Amino acid sequence: MVVSVDASKRASSIEYAIRDVVVPAIELEKQGHEIIRLNIGDPLAYKGLQTPKHMIDAYKDALDSQVNGYGPSYGISPLRNAIATSESRKGWACSEDDVYVTHGVTEALQILFAAFLEPGDSILAPGPHYPPYMAYPQMYGAKTIEYKLDSENRWRIDFDDIRSKMDESVRLLVLINPNNPTGNVPLPSELDSLIEIVRDFPRCTLISDEIYDGLDFSGNFVSLASRSKDVPVITLNGVSKVYFAPGWRIGYMAWHDPRGALNGVRDGVERLLRSRLCASTPAQHGFLAGLVEDHGWLSSHRELIKKRLDYSLSRIESIEGLECQPPGGSFYLFVKIADPALASDDKKFVLDILHEKHVLLVHGSGFSPEMGKGHFRMVCLPEVDLLSKAFDRIEAFLRGD
Ligand SMILES: Cc1ncc(COP(=O)(O)O)c(C=O)c1O
Incomplete structure (x- = not known):
């Protein structure tokens, strides 16, 4: 039987x-x-x-030079450094230590949810949103609550709706900028409103998924971290959309935590990163070339x-x-x-x-x-x-x- x-x-x-x-x-x-x-x-x-040729060449060179071993769990140092430089250019002080390289933004999400969420917690995510923001938190006994985007006005964020849904159980407030699937790009003043809301809820951290940042056609894109002096923001980005290499599976999280409020949870993130060894080493070299070489x-x-x-x-x-x-x-x-x-x-x-x-x-x-x-x-x-x-x-x- x-x-x-x-x-x-x-x-x-x-x-x-x-x-x-x-x-x-x-x-x-x-x-x-x-x-x-x-x-x-x-x-x-x-x-x-x-995918740009110079990125492919760098990936291939790494393979040919036998750079095929395990790498450091938080990412190879030159790449962390290049990401920090790229994030700093967006208007906030990012250092190499603030950057963790992952197997795509998707792995960064899994790690963040595992580190932040306990049963009974919740995250606030835009409705509609990229699906893993709903699927993964459930695995940790947490739930995703959606905040409204205005379907009649370019899917702009409804701040009253966010305010009405904030409470002590909300551990993460997610922004997707530009948004998938709606394409909305919030104005800088709207980013300020998000930061203002979260300032009153110290248990809540802002996540800003900026994987489409280089594909802003409105001219409004500004990084959320660059608007915050005190409230922690974790920025997510990677090689998949703007560097045209989604199959490489390389992304990152960059932590802007001016007051060190997240040191505890960061220890959890680092433990999780070490336990899954590292992201693909040769692919990190490909992304590095993309970041440091000309973007023409x-x-x-x-x-x-x-x-x-x-x-x-x-x-x-x-x-x-x-x-x-x-x-x-x-x-x-x-x-x-x-x-x-x-x-x-x-x-x-x-x-x-x-x-x-x-x-x-x-x-x-x-x-x-x-x-x-x-x-x-x-x-x-x-x-x-x-x-x-x-x-x-x-x-x-x-x-x-
Ligand atoms: C908003 C958003 N975040 C993340 C991802 C996936 O990123 P990655 O390929 O780095 O896992 C996507 C893919 O469509 C996306 O739309």
Whole structure:
């Protein structure tokens, strides 16, 4: 007799909408259908958005020189130093010791949640948000409470809503800037309001996920840490979006803690970092080259993304039944399904488009069951010809063709 072994409740409750919708898409591809995938924010999946050559060369040189051993748990020193310089240029005093290199921002999140959260604690995260902000805290018996973003006004932060949800159980207040999935880039004065709110709650730390910082098209981007003189801010960033190498899995956290309030939790973070050994050594050398060498290449990547984003927005605006708030940054559109009958089940809407028109989107409720419902997220990275084909199919779906 085979005894069936169940997954823990912890594991079975994990969802990651962006990749979960790929499962039916793969089935369709196996049947021979060509699917236009607009689900994952991976620039490398599309033409013209490649990892810069000097970064690849540095990675390869490390491999060729046998720099393939374990590295220090907090990251190789020249990279920590280059990150500190890059963060300091954004307007706050960051030293090498403030930087910890991780396997992507995603690993930094796992470590932060493990170090900060006890059962009964909560985190406040924007609604909608990048899914791990909801999935991971649950693993530690904590919960994610979403604060409202204004869906009718460029998804701006609703500060009254944050104020009404702050209490002693809130250990982390998360900002995603520019936001995934909405593209909102808060004004400096809005960052100041966040800091002001947290100042009254010393048990709460600000997390600022700035992984799309170099893809701000509004001109409003400012680092949250640079606005704070006293309230601790942990900045997250990495190689995945602005350095166009998500498969390298390198990210970092940079701690701005002017008064040393976080020394205790930092000890926990360091223990966790040591227990998982280190991030990939040769990949860290690739990121180092990206940080220290000239960034001139970035402007053509940015232009291409802006062109594709603008094209996508203009197509959405011309399609009856869809509405979209213009994003300030990143490379997504978070699109409202206007027809209440279709909007009532956004997952079904996305799966119907997938099955009938072979375009893969992600349902808005995957980014927030409450605040993302009735929407879908699309990635605007493909070349315009491919985007055009995708929009023709979405338009045909809405017309009932
Ligand atoms: C807001 C945000 N943070 C983090 C990540 C993932 O970062 P990493 O590849 O460094 O784990 C993503 C990926 O889409 C994201 O949108």
